[in-house]
Amino acid sequence: MLSLNRRSFLRVAGAASAASFLGPQMHALATLQAEPSRSVAANDHIQIALIGAGGQGQSDTKVAVQVPGVKLVAVADCYSGRLERSKELWGSNVFTTRDYNEILARKDIDAVIIGTPDHWHKQASIDAMKAGKDVYCEKPMIHLYADGPEMIETARSTKRILQIGSQRVSSLLYIKAKELLASGAIGQLNMVTARWDRNSSMGAWNYTVPPDASPETCDWPRFLGAAPKIPFNAEHFFQWRKWKAYGSGVAGDLFVHLFSGTHFITGSHGPTQGMATGALRFWKDGRDVPDVMLGLFDYREGFNLSLRVNFVDGGEESEGLIFTGSEGTMEIGGGAVTVTRVPRQSAPGYTVDTFPEAMQKEILEAYGKQYPPHVGSDSLGGSEKFVAPHGYSDSYDHFKNFFASVRSRQPVVEDAVFGYRAAGAALLSNLSIERGAVVRWDPDAMKLA
Numbered sequence: 001m002l003s004l005n006r007r008s009f010l011r012v013a014g015a016a017s018a019a020s021f022l023g024p025q026m027h028a029l030a031t032l033q034a035e036p037s038r039s040v041a042a043n044d045h046i047q048i049a050l051i052g053a054g055g056q057g058q059s060d061t062k063v064a065v066q067v068p069g070v071k072l073v074a075v076a077d078c079y080s081g082r083l084e085r086s087k088e089l090w091g092s093n094v095f096t097t098r099d100y101n102e103i104l105a106r107k108d109i110d111a112v113i114i115g116t117p118d119h120w121h122k123q124a125s126i127d128a129m130k131a132g133k134d135v136y137c138e139k140p141m142i143h144l145y146a147d148g149p150e151m152i153e154t155a156r157s158t159k160r161i162l163q164i165g166s167q168r169v170s171s172l173l174y175i176k177a178k179e180l181l182a183s184g185a186i187g188q189l190n191m192v193t194a195r196w197d198r199n200s201s202m203g204a205w206n207y208t209v210p211p212d213a214s215p216e217t218c219d220w221p222r223f224l225g226a227a228p229k230i231p232f233n234a235e236h237f238f239q240w241r242k243w244k245a246y247g248s249g250v251a252g253d254l255f256v257h258l259f260s261g262t263h264f265i266t267g268s269h270g271p272t273q274g275m276a277t278g279a280l281r282f283w284k285d286g287r288d289v290p291d292v293m294l295g296l297f298d299y300r301e302g303f304n305l306s307l308r309v310n311f312v313d314g315g316e317e318s319e320g321l322i323f324t325g326s327e328g329t330m331e332i333g334g335g336a337v338t339v340t341r342v343p344r345q346s347a348p349g350y351t352v353d354t355f356p357e358a359m360q361k362e363i364l365e366a367y368g369k370q371y372p373p374h375v376g377s378d379s380l381g382g383s384e385k386f387v388a389p390h391g392y393s394d395s396y397d398h399f400k401n402f403f404a405s406v407r408s409r410q411p412v413v414e415d416a417v418f419g420y421r422a423a424g425a426a427l428l429s430n431l432s433i434e435r436g437a438v439v440r441w442d443p444d445a446m447k448l449a
């Protein structure tokens, strides 16, 4: 149990080696000697390719290549501007193509990062695993419920490493939060509330459409894949999150991070049922998904989860999770974990004013004997804050964990089962709104009940 009789600000020490506190560049230097060397490719590098070189794909790859022994050799994307940008970033020798099958056919590629829109996650992951590649697939793992079992089964049958990209699962802060909860720092957990509120056009997914967007520069049929066939639409291509055909709304984009964090910290497999409400309140620009959504979920571990995303919060953007227990709260947000405890008074108090006077006297006398007046102590109260070091990158740690598994063939920190349990839970919200009903889910079997 933590003793919280002071206000203290501590670094998250002890949760990881000093290397984890450094920026990615320094971190890479520090881990160079620590990792076992094992040849996974002819030149002893793990050679990777990126499939889907948009915002997150490029950002992931910039981090991935900082892990020692990792080299990018190829990039696939449907927009020529992003292939050009990839060469600017990683050198003209990087092989680029619109067709990821050309990448999967290459024998010199060990692993791929999949940063496509959600509707391509399953197919690209399965194609890559069947071609013998290990896969780092961005969250949400699935677009449709049917994707989950297929991806899990393919990872199993091909014996490929499949890690899902909810980077917070590798975060020092989340590891600390998990330890704190397990140590009883907030007593018995009874509620988790999490939010992800935004107040900007970019936050609402209105990403820039490049001036040269056209059927020539964008491989529209390939982008569409299994999505409904419609004529070229640059907004659909570059702002795909706004349509269900490619994305999964705020549930798939943001609830899934909050589920991943909750499941990692509590060790839960997921909710048994969920209900949600939501609507398009502000960004009425042709999108077919809500910009305000609230979800409520039951966990058989004895707690309830409430989630909120508001893209029109009219004020400060805010993001974080609060774990509430019988003895205190634990908040993750702003690069820190804060545990706060306000002890209940040992004397219960009384409400007697509405009773006859003689009875009030009688009750007060008995109360005074049972609870003699004393100056209360709050020696167990206070708060303790664990701060992530400046420049700390959980994405770096998530990639470091992935590549360690690629070398060791040991299980990843966030495998397909974990990924499906998080994304499957998140999509309950969309289903609940669609059906106007509570939706039941079996978190062990990972099936809609």
Ligand SMILES: NC(=O)c1ccc[n+]([C@@H]2O[C@H](COP(=O)([O-])OP(=O)(O)OC[C@H]3O[C@@H](n4cnc5c(N)ncnc54)[C@H](O)[C@@H]3O)[C@@H](O)[C@H]2O)c1
Residues within 6 Å of the ligand: 051, 052, 053, 054, 055, 056, 057, 076, 077, 078, 079, 082, 098, 100, 115, 116, 117, 118, 120, 138, 139, 140, 165, 166, 167, 222, 223, 225, 237, 238, 239, 240, 252, 253
């Ligand atoms: N982990 C995180 O914090 C995080 C953050 C942002 C995005 N993401 C996830 O990353 C994924 C990508 O999001 P984004 O914002 O980078 O989108 P984006 O639109 O910026 O990039 C997607 C890219 O995929 C390409 N693409 C589409 N179909 C393809 C195909 N068949 N083959 C090759 N390339 C294809 C597109 O041309 C585009 O350049 C999403 O699933 C999203 O949920 C995760």
